[in-house]
Amino acid sequence: MKLVPISAGERTGTCTRLTVPVLAFGGILMAVMQTVVVPLLPDLPRLTGSSPGAVSWLVTATLLAGAVLTPVLGRAGDMYGKRRVLLAALGLMTAGSVLCALTSDIRVLIAARALQGAAAAVVPLSISILRDELPPERTGSAVALMSSTVGVGAALGLPLAALIVQYADWHAMFWATSALGAIGLALAWWTVAESPVRSPGRFDTWGALGLAAGLVCLLLAVSQGGQWGWSSAPVIGLFAGAVVILSVWWRQQLRAEQPLVDLRLAAGRRVALPHVAALLAGFAFYANSLVTAQLVQAPVASGYGLGLSIVATGLCLLPNGVIMLVLSPVSARVSTRHGARVTLAIGGAVMALGYVVRIVDSRHLWVIILGAAVVATGTTFAYSALPTLILRAVPPTQTASASGVNVLMRTIGQSVCSAAVAAVLVQHATTVDGLRVPTLPGYQLAFAMAGIIALVACATALAIPSEKAPDGPERTAGRPDPLAADGPGREKLTP
Secondary structure, eight states: OOOOOOOTTTOOSHHHHHHHHHHHHHHHHHHHHHHTTGGGTTTHHHHHTOOHHHHHHHHHHHHHHHHHHHHHHHHHHHHHOHHHHHHHHHHHHHHHHHHHHHOOOHHHHHHHHHHHGGGGGHHHHHHHHHHHHSOHHHHHHHHHHHHHHHHHHHHHHHHHHHHHHHHSOHHHHHHHHHHHHHHHHHHHHHHOOOOSOOOOSOOOHHHHHHHHHHHHHHHHHHHHHHHHOTTSHHHHHHHHHHHHHHHHHHHHHHHOSSOSSOHHHHTSHHHHHHHHHHHHHHHHHHHHHHHHHHHHHSOGGGSSOOOOOHHHHHHHHHHHHHHHHHHHHHHHHHHHHHOHHHHHHHHHHHHHHHHHHHHHOOSSHHHHHHHHHHHHHHHHHHHHHHHHHHHTTSOGGGHHHHHHHHHHHHHHHHHHHHHHHHHHHHHSEEEETTEEEEOHHHHHHHHHHHHHHHHHHHHHHHHSOOTTSOOOTTSOTTOOOTTOSSOTTOOOOOO
């Protein structure tokens, strides 16, 4: 028996009702996979017999693989089938988790974590599937929920991993994520139908290789600059290589008949500004969890730290995930009534307000949780609006690739945030009980930096053309409504 994907209007039954929660579960799994290794990092050099520098690659490998594969798998989904590529991404994620569970060899662990990086493509592929399969009245809320899964998974992953590591062998954590990944893969195979939308043509292999090489150079320099030295030859060489490779890639994409990324479309304000806002929002979002986790674990002798365990730290961040899950439908309603650009602007402003709270008081636990919750509220509005802006600016045949680029920009923003926060905290550190720890003014400076970036994201959102504004040069004449349930440009699969 051969299953044939059909339109959203024809689909009924249990599988249709489960599509949204199953895809959301996949998004949560992706974020969990990225964060579960964090509680292990201090102990892994001892557990694996390797150096701290080698252990840091367990994070770096996932980051690099995710950044490279997200736009590539997004384009492959547009061309060869989003369900097919989604299942492949979930399969690679699960396989990587199984490998981590089976080994203590740092080299195998790094390779396995790189496999897990493929899961970064789950969110843009799922958003594209939702656009193709759901009726217009359900698309906004479903996309908002899908976007919130990044924060939900990050908030759940840390306490889950900490609890398992504290009470069981560290391999048990990866066995648990392997089981969750297998469940997510099976549910997606059962409930998600293949999208009827295709972008025919040949895959741009040279474009994919060029983008991969350029991103590896850029993100490797950003992620390792603090450890290797920002003025060191390797870091300067990587930055220079990134500029050269991406410049050549840009020209190649403009000349290609079927480019990996449609740069002419991406250069228009309706697409370019949401991408810029995604980079800024990614920066502002990541500082919240990154800095909060370090601050509450700082020793009490520092004068501000609370000396919390990693489990308690995870529980402090847990409300953020609940907030993002609960408020995602609210943000979708705001976008429906006032437009996604307004929702994005509100998100940036609320994030900035949250950082003001963090600057005013970062000594009392309830104020820390309150400030982090306010930032999470703003993140919910910003992250839910970004994919909606992209969906309304690109044709159906480029949904997954354009959404993948938007997620890539968020990833780059998080990477830059990590490097910037580390640089600030290193410059503002003192010795407490023989250990170098950041000072409270250092943390406040990091919060101020993230708050300013959030305000810039707000201003960028307001510069995005209104959805009711007439089409500009970047809008192709006669383009169908991107959020229409059916229309030109949708190629139906046949048995």
